[in-house]
Structure formats: structure tokens, C-alpha cells
Amino acid sequence: MSAELAEPASKIELPAGVGGGGEIPSFDVTLRVRRYNPEVSEDATWDDFKVTMYGTDRVLDALHKIKWEIDGSVSFRRSCAHGVCGSDAMRINGRNRLACKTLLKDLDTSKPITVExxxxxxxxxxxxxxxxxxxxxxxxxMPFLINRGHEPTKERLQSAEDRERFDDTTKCILCAACTSSCPVFWTDGQYFGPAAIVNAHRFIFDSRDDAGDMRLEILNDKEGVWRCRTTFNCSEACPRGIQVTKAIAEVKQAILARKI
Amino acid sequence: MDATQIQSPRAAKVGAGRVAPQYNRSGSSKGNFEMFAWLFMRLSGVVLVVLIFGHLAVNLLVGEGIHAIDFGFVAGKWADPFWQVWDLAMLWLAMLHGTNGVRTIINDYAEKDATRLWLKTVLYAATLVIVVLGTLVIFTFDPCPVANGVQLPGGFCPAP
Structure with missing residues (x-):
């Protein structure tokens, strides 16, 4: 038995040509990548790379192809490459997205795709x-559970309704697409930013947590929630579809309800 | 350099700490000023909708409408405490609402602290002048001003 580890024969007769996924259309695409290397120059420049990609490829695949086959000095972060780790948020065609979740075929491939x-x-x-x-x-x-009660001997139970209250904000992967799409954050780096507020929201509205008041006090800062201008850039940028602006509004309401 | 020490290429670029100074919040701001400013924006906005559309309707639509507006019309309105209070509320709310809006815009767009300070100084000075002057006019308005025993031209007042 040991030598024979071949695939078992298929039980269904397939005609030749089927089963390989079929022919995937390929196309040429130009990536215009923002290059910056402080050891060479203080100025950032644009580099164009023309690559042949397939209809199933993402922007990340194109960046890989550039780095692995054309110019090894192109630098970017990526880890899981499947939209979970939040490493490869970048500005693609002027919008913040994850390179690993953006299919090339969904972009306008007739023009260069800008990546910044x-x-x-x-x-x-x-x-x-x-x-x-x-x-x-x-x-x-303080994005962690703070509970002043006695340490329970088993897990902390919560009703489905209580869990639903903050379900949306548990989805955050900390990719910074929201914070770096916020025009307030662009000019005021001291602003806490949407991502921090989303992660505070996740605990403020958690029935098991006791430090909601502390977090609301932190976000009542002049660089806190009141800095939000509800431009909805963050909601639009979020690759996880979190209603970021809504979460910020809920934190604003919670602060108001507590103070007044 | 010690062999185990890892060079930190970003240290020279971004200053002393690990985080560039422009990201460090300058002290904690105690108080609820920003919260009240935010709340005031919403509440004054709602009240202003009523005040301004009421003002427009009374001045431009009711009666002879736009053809009735002249010095005498305004004088008649300000003889009534109701319209004095109405216009005063409109003046104060609109000025504070607008000032707070511009203050926010300055905070958002001014990049240098000095620019921000100067723009805000000009803004607050302008607001103060207009609010004080406007309030003064509403309460001290005299349709028949007399200077040195001679009535000033206007033509609305009976001869003294």
C-alpha cells in the first residue's frame, strides 16, 4: 500500500478539457506603483510595470509578479494574502482597499492601475x-475585556441579542484602510481615527465589559469622536464592510447619554 | 554598536520617540467643550431652520411681500419685542453656528499651529464685532433719530 498513493480513479467520466477549470482569460495590465526610498531620494516617484495577468488574479498577484520577476526592490506588506490579516491595505486607483481582495478584472485595465x-x-x-x-x-x-466582577470558573456567557449589539465592530482586522481614508486624519494625526473608535465600540457595547465609561471618557477628548465629520470615507473603505461611521455615531450618542 | 542591538532606521527620520511627534496627542483635554460644540451645532441648526424660514416668510411672502420692505417696515418690526427677540436669536445662533463651523474647518485644514492661531483670532474678533454691533442695533434702534435738536433725514417720523 505504501508505494501507491496515486489519486483514486474518478467515478464520473469527464470529457477531456474539463476539470482543469477551463481557459482563464489573460490580459496585459500596467501597474503604476508609487516608489519611495529615503536612502536614494527624498522624493517619491511613479514606476510603471506592464505584466500579463489572468482573470482570477488580484492586485496582490500583480505586485508579486513584479517583485518576483521584474523588480525585487518593490516593497509592500502582505501576510496571509486572503483578506484576514490586514497587512496589505493600499490606495488602489485612489481608493483604500486590500490588494489581496481586489481582483484586477474589476478595475479598469485599459488605464494604468495606480498603487500608492x-x-x-x-x-x-x-x-x-x-x-x-x-x-x-x-x-x-484599551481594546481588551475589563471585568471587575469575580473571575468566573467557566466562560462568560452572553445572550445572542447582547452579542449582536456589537457584532459589526468585531470584524475589524486593523488594516488601517478606514483611518487612512479619513480626511481629518490626513491633516490631524492626533485624531484617534475610525479604527480606534470601532475597537472601542466593540467593548463599550459588550455586556460583559465594565470599562465602557473609561473608554467613553477617553474618546470624549478633543481629538476623539467629535473630530468625526461623517464623510463616510471610512465606511466606504472598510474591506470588511463594517458600518464605521454608524459605530462612531453610536459612540457619540453613548457619550451624550452619559453626560446629559 | 553592540552586536545584539538592532538598528532603527526610522528613529532618525521621525524624531526622538517611536512615534512621530505630530501623532502624539498634546495632553488630555479635560472638559466637554467639543461635545457641547457638536451638540450646539445640531440644535442651533434645527432652531435656525424655523427662525430663518419664518423670517423669510414674514419679510418676503406675507402681505405685500417683497414690495413692502423698506426702512419703515424694519422700524415697525423692531418696535415689537417679539421680533426683537426673534432677530436677536437669529443673529446669535447664526453667528455662533457659523463661527463654530469655520472654527472646525480651520482645525481641519490649517496645517501649522501659527496659521491656526491667527485664523481663529481673526474669526473670533469678527464674530465678536458683528454680534455686539448687531445686538446693539436691535435694542437701541430709533426710527426717528434726532441730532442737535434737528431730525435726521428719513421721512417716516412726524415732525417733533
Whole structure:
């Protein structure tokens, strides 16, 4: 048995040519990538790369092809490449998206596709930005469960309705697409930003958490929720479809309800 | 440099700390000013809709409408405490609503602290002048001003 690990024969007769997924259309596409290397020049430039890609490919695949086959110095972050880790948020054709969730065929391939780093955070190289200011704001809202009661001996139970209350904001993957799409954050880096507020919302409205008041007090800062101008850029940018602006509005209401 | 120490390429670029200084919140702002400013914007907006459309209807639509507006019409309105209060509320709410809106825009768009300070100084000075002057006019308005015993031209008042 040990030597024979071949695939078992198919039980269905398939005609030749079927089963390989068929012919995937391929097309040429130009990627216009924002390049920045502080060791070479203080100025950022645009580089065009023409690559042949397939209809099933994403922008990330094109970037891989460029890095692996054309120019190894192109730098970008990516980790899981499947829209979960939140590493490869970038500005594609002027909109913040995840490179791993944006299919090339959904973009206008007749024109060059522009790929830039997300705005508002310091660029380190090419498409890589310094995420530290973003995570600093995230940490400041205390994104962890705080419970003053006795330590339970089993898990903390919660009704389905209570869980539903903050379900939307549990989806955040901290990709910074929302915060770096916010025009307030572009000029005022001190603003907590949508992502920090979303993650505060996730605990403020969690019935098991006791530190909602502390988080509301933190976000009542002059750089907190009142800085939001409801432009909805964040809701539009979120690759997880979180209603970010709605979450911010709910935190505003919670602060008002507590104060008045 | 010690062999175990890892070079930090971004340190020179962004300053002393790990986070560039423009991202560090300058102290915690105690108080609820921004909250009340936000709330005032919404409430004054709702009230202003009533006040302004009421004002427009009374001035431009009711009676002879736009043809009735002249010095005498305004003088007649301000002889009535009701319209004095109405116009005063409109003046104050509109000025504060607008000032707060421009203040927000300055906060959003001014990139340098000095620019922000100067724009806001000009804004607050302009607001103060208009609010004080407007309030003064509404309450001290005299349709028949007399200077040195001689009536000033206007033509609406009976001879003294």
C-alpha cells in the first residue's frame, strides 16, 4: 500500500478539457506603483510595470509578479494574502482597499492601475507605512475585556441579542484602510481615527465589559469622536464592510447619554 | 554598536520617540467643550431652520411681500419685542453656528499651529464685532433719530 498513493480513479467520466477549470482569460495590465526610498531620494516617484495577468488574479498577484520577476526592490506588506490579516491595505486607483481582495478584472485595465501607500501615515519605503501611530491610538482605547466582577470558573456567557449589539465592530482586522481614508486624519494625526473608535465600540457595547465609561471618557477628548465629520470615507473603505461611521455615531450618542 | 542591538532606521527620520511627534496627542483635554460644540451645532441648526424660514416668510411672502420692505417696515418690526427677540436669536445662533463651523474647518485644514492661531483670532474678533454691533442695533434702534435738536433725514417720523 505504501508505494501507491496515486489519486483514486474518478467515478464520473469527464470529457477531456474539463476539470482543469477551463481557459482563464489573460490580459496585459500596467501597474503604476508609487516608489519611495529615503536612502536614494527624498522624493517619491511613479514606476510603471506592464505584466500579463489572468482573470482570477488580484492586485496582490500583480505586485508579486513584479517583485518576483521584474523588480525585487518593490516593497509592500502582505501576510496571509486572503483578506484576514490586514497587512496589505493600499490606495488602489485612489481608493483604500486590500490588494489581496481586489481582483484586477474589476478595475479598469485599459488605464494604468495606480498603487500608492495609504495616506496620513509616514511612508517608510514604497508601499510600506509606519503603522505605529495607528496602533498607539488603538492601544489607548484599551481594546481588551475589563471585568471587575469575580473571575468566573467557566466562560462568560452572553445572550445572542447582547452579542449582536456589537457584532459589526468585531470584524475589524486593523488594516488601517478606514483611518487612512479619513480626511481629518490626513491633516490631524492626533485624531484617534475610525479604527480606534470601532475597537472601542466593540467593548463599550459588550455586556460583559465594565470599562465602557473609561473608554467613553477617553474618546470624549478633543481629538476623539467629535473630530468625526461623517464623510463616510471610512465606511466606504472598510474591506470588511463594517458600518464605521454608524459605530462612531453610536459612540457619540453613548457619550451624550452619559453626560446629559 | 553592540552586536545584539538592532538598528532603527526610522528613529532618525521621525524624531526622538517611536512615534512621530505630530501623532502624539498634546495632553488630555479635560472638559466637554467639543461635545457641547457638536451638540450646539445640531440644535442651533434645527432652531435656525424655523427662525430663518419664518423670517423669510414674514419679510418676503406675507402681505405685500417683497414690495413692502423698506426702512419703515424694519422700524415697525423692531418696535415689537417679539421680533426683537426673534432677530436677536437669529443673529446669535447664526453667528455662533457659523463661527463654530469655520472654527472646525480651520482645525481641519490649517496645517501649522501659527496659521491656526491667527485664523481663529481673526474669526473670533469678527464674530465678536458683528454680534455686539448687531445686538446693539436691535435694542437701541430709533426710527426717528434726532441730532442737535434737528431730525435726521428719513421721512417716516412726524415732525417733533
Amino acid at each position: 501607500p495609504i495616506k496620513g501615515l509616514p511612508v517608510e519605503k514604497d508601499l510600506i507605512v509606519d503603522m505605529e501611530p495607528f496602533f498607539q491610538s488603538f492601544r489607548e482605547v
